[in-house]
Amino acid sequence: MESLYETIPKSMRDLLLMAAEETRKANKIIAFSHIDADGISALAIISIMLEREEKEFEWKNIHQINSESIIQIKEEIIKYKPDLVIFSDFGTGQIELLKTHVSDIESVESIIILDHHLPSNNNTNTINQFEPSNIIEVNPWHHGLSGSYDLSGAGTAFLLALSVSSSNVDLSELAIVGATGDLQDYYGRGFTGINKEILQLGEATGYLEVVRDLTFFGIHTRPLPYLLQYATDPYLPGLTGAEEACYTFFQDRNIQIKSGDEWRTWVDLEPAEKQRAVQGIIQVLLEHYENPSVAQGIIGDTIVLTQRPPKTEMRSAMEFSTLLNACGRNRRPEVGVRVCMRNPEAFTEGTTLLQQHRANLASALRRLEDDGFKEMQGMYVVDDPQTPDTIIGIVIGMAQGSMIIPIDKPVVGVSTNTTEDSPLAKLSGRAHKQLVEIGVNLKEAFVEVANTLNQQNGTLIAEAGGHPMAAGAFIQKSHLSEFLALASEILSQQLEK
Ligand SMILES: [Mn+2]
Missing domain, CATH: 1.10.8 (Helicase, Ruva Protein; domain 3)
Structure with missing residues (x-):
């Protein structure tokens, strides 16, 4: 455990101790977290910790914090009257919303943020200590660490749990499941930074085992x-x-x-x-x-959760995180939290959701094999009105992985099957590693197209983000073909370089 503490910068350790103090002091707590595998693991860690501290608490997964959902969050807090509110796997990017809507709710004495997302404007400095605030924000980016590889949301929650009581060391297994869900093991090359220390702590205490095996x-x-x-x-x-x-x-x-x-x-x-x-x-x-x-x-380090039942998804960090993602993507994240908390009924339900998730992927791939895909200059396009926006990215990735779609150009998936009849279409892009090495950058392409369209129209038409090899965008459905035409131009230029 000493070795783990040594890896955490002093400034971050101080914040964790403050947050632990607030947690012990609190009487009534409400916790909100993201809906992916990392957010679910983080929320389970927090809930188990609070249960062990015999606190009165409530928890909830939220798709995202934005100017709409913050109103609902606020109402729930006002109704429940907690003295402590915890946000995990989000909060850093929304800290202004939290200051405006949550900080001065009457019952709320303090707010703890446990996040690992990059602060906006790349502002990785510690927040201004002189600004009066009841928010304790713990985020590795503020302490010279990488929130992409060194620590996940679940990992940050684990550090708090460990600061509250060293008996929470068993939760290292969920910290690693969360980090695995966020693909922090550096493309299969193993964990680094605090993640590596957490893994070693889990091994030393008998909850985790690293086995060289088939990946x-x-x-x-x-x-x-x-x-x-x-x-x-x-x-x-x-x-x-x-x-x-x-x-x-x-x-x-x-x-x-x-x-x-x-x-x-x-x-x-x-x-x-x-x-x-x-x-x-x-x-x-x-x-x-x-x-x-x-x-x-095909052979690499696989992580076994040694205290979970053999021959179940919970036994492997990779399969466990996939199960949790399946719960979230089927809009049942709470099932995932209960699976983490060892609820047997939830596990049965979770495996059903996983099967459904796999069946959705398989039928989307089958449609793709039958109906094919379009070829444009510089890219392939998959436009399947039936594939939900939550899985379009996975589907096109699998399609290239399984060679249904060639890998010599990027592939762009379009989903108009979005939640609640949104006027936006979701666009998802994948480029093979080899293309990125020769200069293809999907994020740059998507962002450039979005900026062009927004400027041309003088209003928000598209929003894009991501990474060179995997990027996404939300676009007004009426501007979809324009977006694709512009993207095709930029990507073919990138390929020619
Ligand atoms: Mn995360």
Whole structure:
């Protein structure tokens, strides 16, 4: 534990101690958090901590804090009359809204923000200490750390829980699930910074274990043949999507796929069986891919939650975070929080939501295979009116991962199936690593198009953001084709460079 504390800058440790003090002092608490896997894990950490402190409290997941939702948040706080309000996995970017609408609610004595998102205007300085405020904001960006890789929202919540009581050390497992959900393990190369310290603390106390194993999704839960049949990262030529071939694959290597009536999963295999299977997979990959690094990526560090039931999604940080994301994306984040809190009914419901999520993805991919995609200069376009905006990004990513769509140009997905009949369409872009290396930058392209349209029309038409390899935008539906035409121009210029 000392080693973890040493990694936390003094200024941040001081804030955590203040926040812990406020938490212990409080009588009645309400906590709000984001709806993705990280936000759900963070909220579970806070709830378990408050339960152990025998506090009276309430919690709720919120899609986002904006000028509309803050009104509802305010009403709920006024109704519940807490003396402490906690926000996790958001709050930094909305601190002005919180100052305006929450700070001076009568019952509220203090507000704690546990966030890791980049402050706006890249302002990473500690907030002005001389400004009177009842807000304690904990965010790694304010202390010279990276909120993208060093610590997640769940990790920040964990640091508070640990500052309240060292008996909360078991919650390190949820901190790592949250960080995994936010893809903080540096593209599979392992955790860094405070995340790494949390992982090591979890290992030392027996809640987490890092095992070098197959990095495929489902090694704890999928029946062996399905593990290969549904493999998309990487796509296994001749096996992905081919049920028969997957059965034969194991037969040929003398690996039983069942033990009695029960399906075997990857983690059930003996080391020698694993070795034979891995060699077979590598052979398949080397026959079809020119780049041998694809084969290297199939073995890596996987994180096991040793105190969770075997052969369930909760056993693996990757599968657990996917389960939580499935709850959030199906608009049932509270189920995910209860799964973290070991509620068995919630787990049953959560796995149903996960299956539904997978079925949604599979049917979107099937439509894509049947109906195809459009080709424009500089990009491919997937325009499927049925695919919900919450999964369009995953769908186009999987489509390129499984080679349904070629990777020589970026792919842009369009979803007009948005929540509550919004006038906005969601646009999602993905570019392969190799394209980014030669200068493709989807975020820049989308932001430039949005700025152009907004200026031309003198009003807000589009908002864009993201990263070079994955970006998104919301656009007035009536300006969609204009947006695509402009994006196509910029992306083809980027490809030519
Ligand atoms: Mn997060």
